[in-house]
Amino acid sequence: MxxxxxxxxxxxxxxxxxxxxxxxxxxxxxxxxxxxxxxxPGEADLLRESTRVREGHGLADRLRLGAAPRIAGLFAPEELRAVGPGAQDVQALAAExxxxxxxxxxxxxxxxxxxxxxxxxxxxxxxxxxxxxxxxxxxxxxxxxxxxxxxxxxxxxxxxxxxxxxxxxxxxxxxxxxxxxxxxxxxxxxxxxxxxxxxxxxxxxxxxxxxxxxxxxxxxxxxxxxxxxxxPPPLEPRSEEVIARVVTEALAGSEDLMLLSAYERDVDRAALLVRAAADARRTLVWPGRHAAVLTAMGIGGVVTWDGTRPQSGSQRRAGELAAGRERSAARTVGIDEVLESPDRFLVQIDPEDFTSLLDLPLGPTSAWIHSQGEPLGPFMRDWDVWQDWLERFGLATVPAGSSGxxxxxxxxxxxxxxxxxxxxxxxxxxxxxxxxxxxxxxxxxxxxxxxxxxxxxx
Ligand SMILES: [Zn+2]
CATH class of the missing domain: 3.60.15.10 (Ribonuclease Z/Hydroxyacylglutathione hydrolase-like)
Incomplete structure (x- = not known):
């Protein structure tokens, strides 16, 4: 040896x-x-939302807070510039x-x-x-x-x-x-x-x-x-077949517009949700970013908003990208179609834009289907304010998640x-x-x- x-x-x-x-x-x-x-972090996360990550100092700051690994020769030297207490220890990690x-x-x-x-x-x-x-x-x-x-x-x-x-x-x-x-x-x-x-x-x-x-x-x-x-210890997570059934039943049980939260990174779950919506004769409408990721990954049947519904600039640009693809392009719908027949649609919320709920025709049997996706749970900063939005519009929550x-x-x-x-x-x-x-x-x-x-x- x-x-x-x-x-x-x-x-x-x-x-x-x-x-x-x-x-x-x-x-x-x-x-x-x-x-x-x-x-x-196990303790308070000092870099959680509302703390600004300093441009060019993000890594060095993390290292000083114990929120990045202290491994010599791993990081680019220009990422390790720091001044003040502890700066030398951070710079020492630049050693090859x-x-x-x-x-x-x-x-x-x-x-x-x-x-x-x-x-x-x-x-x-x-x-x-x-x-x-x-x-x-x-x-x-x-x-x-x-x-x-x-x-x-x-x-x-x-x-x-x-x-x-x-x-x-x-x-x-x-x-x-x-x-x-x-x-x-x-x-x-x-x-x-x-x-x-x-x-x-x-x-x-x-x-x-x-x-x-x-x-x-x-x-x-x-x-x-x-x-x-x-x-207490959780039960074994549900299979994707069960999730599909829960979603289809929730959609069939409502006469109004339904809302959804799911992750765009879990493209297989997203594809399942597109199918579950179709089974309940509804169209699932994604914000632009979700649609851009899903279409890039080759998921079919993706639908996003056209220019008639206000979206943030980055969501709008991503939506245009999704709609303009050569292969598996997203179809677009306008807000008028949803206003006309709310019971034919399932709308993924934009977790960065709760206010956009105001554009949607919500009714007494509207509900929020939570199939992972943000806000994920009480440990997230936006959870409490989202709960207030749900209460304001009288929206029940349908748990339709399953851990990975x-x-x-x-x-x-x-x-x-x-x-x-x-x-x-x-x-x-x-x-x-x-x-x-x-x-x-x-x-x-x-x-x-x-x-x-x-x-x-x-
Ligand atoms: Zn992990």
Whole structure:
């Protein structure tokens, strides 16, 4: 063995919080970083909405607040300019590390990719081709930082990528976004598997199960634990078939206009909602940004507003883009059509423009169908004001969501199938609840190295 110290694992985010997982795997010759998302703070988030992110200082400020990973040689030096207390520690991270460094993105969610724009240009970032396609679509629609898609290099399912003495393979997993992957990293002294964000209930978990098979026997599993965070423990999430039924029934039960919240990034759920609306003889109308992302991802039957309904400038531009595409272009409807026959439509709300509800013909049986999408829940800043809008218009809420994360039973099954010696539990408020017979649960601290191979087990 050419590495006497052995492979080490450092966790740089996702510790006792939902999201922000970053796993650094290092040998004497190479480094691989799994995910580079924005940190979700466990305490008060000092950078939450209404705090202005300072142009050109966003990363340095995050680093000083403990909201970005302190990994030397990862970030572009010009992103690390700072003055005042702690500035030197931030600037010291510009020091180059001679070892090659490759970042793997598990999926296109901001808590896994949000710091992408700050990386050193020579750091290679690998992602599934569908993740890259989604990044392109989001960028074009003005829904993410410009220039990030161009940073991504495709890694195909099952392809072996060598980074000096580390070998990386990725496998699709089921989450709530296309292109989500689980990763296996093989080192000279052992193997590590990383779930990313994962479930077993979308498409019956067919992709996830193939990943579990490939990862079987890994020494260490790094596993998300989102659904162990809540009291009482949640039931296993509903399948997409159930969601479709709930939505169709809610639509059939109303004689008025219906409202919706769903995520444009979950393009498969969006396609399901388009079909569910059609089954109930309604047309689902999306804001421009949603329509631009969905049409770019090849979803058919997308409808957006024409110029007769007021939308913000960025929504309007994105809508024009969606309507002008050569393939799977969005159809447009005018506000007059909706005013004439409200019961023939389902309207996705613009989460940045609650006031636009005033344009819509709401009636006594109108309701809001919540199928994920913002405002997502009471932990979001805009939740309370949205509840006030719902009350003002007498709108009931129809819960029609289903988490993209594995339920408590599925999480246990994931660990059992891989059967590692140790599981590093992350990405949840209560990682200690991940308990599986014969597997030791490791609760990491930020930046404290964990050996891949335990002393005495070689
Ligand atoms: Zn996540």
């Amino acid at each position: 050419d590495d006497p110290t052995g492979t080490s694992i450092e966790i740089h985010g996702g510790v006792r919080v939902i999201g922000g997982t970053k796993v650094l795997i290092s040998t004497a010759r190479a480094r691989v970083l799994l995910d580079i998302g924005e940190d979700i 590390d001679p070892r090659p460094l490759v970042v793997i993105l598990s999926h296109a969610h901001i808590d896994h990719d949000g710091l992408l724009a700050h990386l050193r240009p020579e750091v290679r970032v690998l992602a599934h081709p569908e993740t890259i396609a989604l990044h392109r679509a989001l960028e074009e629609a003005g829904a993410t930082t410009p220039g990030t898609a161009a940073r991504l290099t495709p890694i195909e399912e099952g392809e072996d990528v060598a980074v000096a003495d580390l070998a990386v393979t990725v496998h699709r997993v089921d989450h709530d976004v296309r292109g989500a992957i689980g990763t296996i990293v093989r080192a000279p002294d052992g193997a590590l598997a990383y779930t990313g964000d994962v479930n077993l209930h979308r498409e019956d978990g067919v992709h996830t199960r193939a990943f579990l098979e490939a990862a079987r026997g890994a020494d260490v599993l790094v596993c998300e634990t989102t659904m162990l965070s809540f009291d 994360h594995a339920g408590p039973l599925a999480l246990r099954e994931i660990v059992e199938r891989i059967a590692p010696a140790r599981v590093i539990a992350l990405h949840g408020f209560h990682p200690e609840r991940l308990e599986v017979d014969g597997v030791r649960t490791v609760l990491p601290e930020i930046g404290v190295p964990i050996p891949l191979r335990e002393v005495g087990t070689r």
